[in-house]
Amino acid sequence: MASTSSRFYDVFLSFIGVDTRDSFTAHLHRQLCRNGINTFLDDEGLERGQVITPALVTAIENSKVSIVVLSENFASSRWCLEELVKILECRRTKGQRVIPIFYNIDPSDVRNQRGKFGETMVKHEKNLANRERVQIWRDALTEVADLSGWHSRNKNIVEDVPWGVHVNFLKAERSLHRWALEDLQRIHAAEGLAADEKVVEWKCMFLKMLVIGCMLITQMVSSGFSPLPSKESKPNELPNFHSRSVSAFLKL
Template identity: 60%
Template sequence: MENDISSILELLISLLCEGIHEIFPRKVIKKVVIGKEELISNRDLVKLKMVEATNRTEKVNDDVLEWLNDAEKFIEEVEELEIEMETHDRADACFAQPRVLGGEKKYWLYKGMLKKIKRLNAKCEFEPFSTPISGLEYFSSEYFVSFNSTKEASDQLMKALKDDSNHIIGLYGKRGSGKTKLVEVVGKKAKCLMVFNEVIFATVSQNANNVRRIQDQIADSLDLTFERYSEAARARTISSKIESKGRVLVILDDVREKLELKDLGIPINGNRCKVLLTTRSQQECTLMDCQREIPLCPLSEEEAWALLKKHSDIDDESSSDLLTVARELANECQGLLGTIKDVGSSLQCQPIEEWKALIDSLRHSARYQIFLSFRGDDTRYSFTGSLYDALCREGFKTFMDDGGLEGGDQISQTLITAIEASRLSIIVLSENYAKSAWCLDELVKIVECMKTKNQLVWPIFYKVEPSDVRYQKNSYGEAMVAHENRFVNDSEKIQRWRLALFEVAGLSGMAYCNGYEYKFIQTIVERAKNNKNRLYLQSTYME
């Protein structure tokens, strides 16, 4: 009998405890719901402050980001548990007698949640909340100076990138104005400010018609490998990867013609992915349907002067003659940042004569950097064709006639203009070069520009002896005799041709007899790269 009474008492105590835990959870749950609403309010306030900090170009501190991440996760957990409890309560309603099982577990679960909510709500105030971002120099791994023009352009770029109405943004300016470096720095700054989760960079330039090469650059930035090889399949893979990254900025540098972004795999269907491109003209920005077209203006005269002194290692203590010439040179650089840096660096410790020669070179605007003179039948599809390709791949603007300009005895105005508009003429003196009256007229014009415009001239003795060219022997002698018989009434022409051959053969050139042609071509390209300052373009033809 006593055992029965004891068992009944234990059951009553157990039921009483369960009942208590069913009453108290309701109070705890109510506090959790109120705390959750307060946490949501605090989270939204923190997000608003983050937007304000970004607009002030300030970086949100790490402890703020950590708190926000914890708050987001916890709010999600609470909402999931609320759904689970509602489902459980609906199941209880199906029983005639209310179920009290699980009350104690529910009580301690909500008790733990309430404690965490109180802790998060108590720590939603941060001091400092954010810190000012340093200037653009902070985001550059190389020496970078922010001038008025770059600061103005960068401010406009940041504003455009934050504007949800802009999906494609264009920065345009002349070659050498510093567009590439500026967009690289702005991209890093935008990522630091959390405007974007990911920034991808790809150079277009000569790859405009090679979708795969551009896709490869984008894939490298995303640590992406392709399982399928068609351009369309690769584009789908890139698009899917970009969309999984959240907010993404794709920078396309040096766009020179219309690009189909979808063919590359760049999704422009919302605000999650934006494109920032650089071009040499505003027309190209318009062609790419840019919502914002931002110019990068040249440096002021004083900014150009300060930058030239910095890179050429001259100062106010230098000789007055050198300072006068340097001032002229700074003005000739037309305020183009890249040009000033290259020119200044190349003239360190150089005599004043080199400064003057470069001024003269800059004053004669060049449409082309390099003009190739050659006998088409000899080398167009072999040596000269390979040399042209190698020079172009290194970024040199090179003129090589397409075979449709030759005809008749007179050199065309197109070739005359191309020679005059070049900085360097490379003359491929092959076995049959002198047989062409066309080639010899080119040669006379090249020598003239060498003397009057301070142009560079490099003779390449391709499987011929320099002495044969200089003194017109063997195939060159035979060719000149044939010309004398043909132009018997124009001895002055023959004399000009002979003199041009004599002078060019006396210049410092390069000779090729045998061996690997590609190695010899690379030697020529390296020599051109070493003369980059003399070959730099400053032309009204070039944007």
């Protein structure tokens, strides 16, 4: 099992071991690692109790992307359901990317809890006194099934998922990090500020959040709060705002 001690991961891989531990998930994990994607594998998906451990919570929170392999017996594991609830919480509160993979199942069965998923959730309701918790699990399954993901019908899925994770999520984030770090080092040198590596790195992280926030605000305002920018959007306004913000921030 991977160590969780204050480590950060590119991907957290969630799955039910009985379905895919020695087959699909093993191949996917191997391919992710081969592509240089630092992946946390939850002890081969073995369920050890009803409540996920603090170490596992930390691993989820410290991951940029969570991949959830939804297979026939996924909902039978309370451990997996609790993982899913935490993953979706991180999606809402931390902006974590969540990618569902529907392994030999229909997404609509997950969304509406039909078939094996429906039977399993009914069993949970009968066996648990806490009906509210079961409803939270139901809501989580519906939410994750509505997200864009992959289906195992794709014959190249083991190769496509790592490529998609890298290109769509990690490459852009790492490029932004390099740009922010170089920009801060350049400004520090120009203004004669001390180039303390820890201070520069901390400001780099802040600057990334600032720039992403500015991009989102600019897009929303220019598009009338539409998900896509309008023809009237003015992309040149962002650099000016960014420059003023950086100058003020460097004086902290």
